[in-house]
Amino acid sequence: MKRLYLEFFFGVSGLFLLCVLAFAFAMRTLAPDYEGEVEIGYVSGVVSILDDVEAQRGQPVADNLLAGFAKRNGLTVTPLPWDDPALSVEMANKVRRLGTAYQSDNHYWVTFGDRARVYYLAPDESASIWQHAETKVAVMWLSFLFTFALYSALMIRLLARRFNQLERATLAFAEGDFHARASENPKDRLGRLNLRFNQMADKIGALIASHKQLSNAVAHELRTPIFRVQCQLDLLESSELSAQQQSYVAGINEDMDELEA
Amino acid sequence: MKRLYLEFFFGVSGLFLLCVLAFAFAMRTLAPDYEGEVEIGYVSGVVSILDDVEAQRGQPVADNLLAGFAKRNGLTVTPLPWDDPALSVEMANKVRRLGTAYQSDNHYWVTFGDRARVYYLAPDESASIWQHAETKVAVMWLSFLFTFALYSALMIRLLARRFNQLERATLAFAEGDFHARASENPKDRLGRLNLRFNQMADKIGALIASHKQLSNAVAHELRTPIFRVQCQLDLLESSELSAQQQSYVAGINEDMDELEA
Structure with a gap:
């Protein structure tokens, strides 16, 4: 500053x-x-x-x-x-x-x-x-200079309060609080910066949420077919198989275990 | 403003x-x-x-x-x-x-x-x-007021240039350019705001990159075992199986197709 x-x-x-x-x-x-x-x-x-x-x-x-x-x-x-x-x-x-x-x-x-x-x-x-x-x-000139110095200090204080407010929102967002937003109150606003920050926060927050949702959905979608395959393998194993066929089933079982992990 | x-x-x-x-x-x-x-x-x-x-x-x-x-x-x-x-x-x-x-x-x-x-x-x-x-x-008083009005306009212009610069970085980041950063040049800086924004951009960028990497890794890790299971299923299918066993194998094949999609 x-x-x-x-x-x-x-x-x-x-x-x-x-x-x-x-x-x-x-x-x-x-x-x-x-x-x-x-x-x-x-x-x-x-x-x-x-x-x-x-x-x-x-x-x-x-x-x-x-x-x-x-x-x-x-x-x-x-x-x-x-x-x-x-x-x-x-x-x-x-x-x-x-x-x-x-x-x-x-x-x-x-x-x-x-x-x-x-x-x-x-x-x-x-x-x-x-x-x-x-x-x-x-x-008189000294008074003027003093007044201008005081004025500058007051304006900086006023701006600093807003900077800090937006800074805190930025820090919170970076720390993983994706609901952190800057105040859009006219007395806290820095031009359109606060608005832009919040728009960005909305987009990034939504993106990260969708990433998480996708991961969860993928895990869930995999679980059902894997379970069905394992059931049918169990049935196959308990039926009459040649040694060759048993080794295939065992191999498949191993790979299914790997998929499940 | x-x-x-x-x-x-x-x-x-x-x-x-x-x-x-x-x-x-x-x-x-x-x-x-x-x-x-x-x-x-x-x-x-x-x-x-x-x-x-x-x-x-x-x-x-x-x-x-x-x-x-x-x-x-x-x-x-x-x-x-x-x-x-x-x-x-x-x-x-x-x-x-x-x-x-x-x-x-x-x-x-x-x-x-x-x-x-x-x-x-x-x-x-x-x-x-x-x-x-x-x-x-x-x-004289009008000149003073005019000077102060001019001064305020100049200062706002000066600030607006910096606001715009940071705003552009924010917008670009929101639009998916996760390499967008604000200038930390002293003449563009708004207190510590630019620094904080960049720290946030680093963290969020890294987070999103790791999400993507994870998704890619998961897809890759699934592909190999699925392929192996499919090979072994082909071998099983081409061996001698009872009707019951063939229906199991066909069921497993269906589920594997679902997993692969």
Whole structure:
């Protein structure tokens, strides 16, 4: 059952992983702007506030507030010139147009106020919030794997119960209990295997029974004529016979004894 | 196989759902503050900016900026007095202390600036962002269910191939091919079922062979003495016999013919 167990476990784990990857890919491919929009919602809301702050109180105050916001969210802020090689042309155009652009999970480009520079927000790996998030994802995957392992074990148990049931019937049949049959109850059935086993058991049982019957019948059929021959031989023996004839009768008698045995 | 398929499918789907629920519960229970902190990170960052805005330019400006932020994020803002029944005492204390409190997914309480009122942020159900998020979750669960359905179908196919293999051996055996055996190759095996079937086939095959051998042996053993008896009867018949003796010999001859048949 080890092989079956591994098939069950790796089957469900592998397919599930494929499903998650396909889902993530589909979401990014089919609704790429939307995905970015959702993830960047809060950031772009903050940028619109900072735009207002800069207009009233200047860029340094807004920069300070951005730094405070980033700190609270476990993000680092890196001010960069617009021609920084890390910022692609396409991405730069998007930031100019919208004020924010989504690079990847929790990595954003933003600009506001005088728009003299662009700011790169990225997770501060040492912040407990990201470590916690990483732990959470790891625990989640472990829970999934554990669930699939448990599931495989339960399914194997379920199958094993049926295998054992059919196995016992097979063993009993082999041991000579030709009335042994597998349960055809839906909850014990293994596809049509139980049905087929029972059909085979019926046929083989009938065949063996007919063999036995035949042997008995043959023995019985022989007994009557042998008995009659022996009676007539007795009568012949008690009649007048030449020595030659007596030797024939004695020979026949011997052979009849052999037949009877 | 329908029953097995349903067992596979509902087994994995049900356990997976249980796992997700248990995981969510554990996360909320074991790290309740943390969960809230992560979800409220951005909101509390915004609140700290608004505190600063209020200090410089007054509450109405800050309120306006909050409204703009909420709109961008598909949230509704409801200003409420501190004694509103929807705000529990515990929650109110938390908002007073931290400026923000996490009610449930995307539902927050915030206060800032003069702290005269508390604001309830909740998803604006008509905003496309939440409809998209709902669709995304629905599609994700459907993908999972589809994956599990596919998985169950694949596993059933895998098992069915083995069942069929063993079934064919059983049928062939039942049809009289006593040399039919199931494959004991690990990739075809169903637990110990194939082994047991083959052990049974060996025993039953041997039993039937011995029955046949016995029948043949019996027939052969009879033939020789019958032939000898017939020879001696011929000799007796050709010797001088009384009418009575001839009738005995004729009777014996008749019975021997019967035995030979």
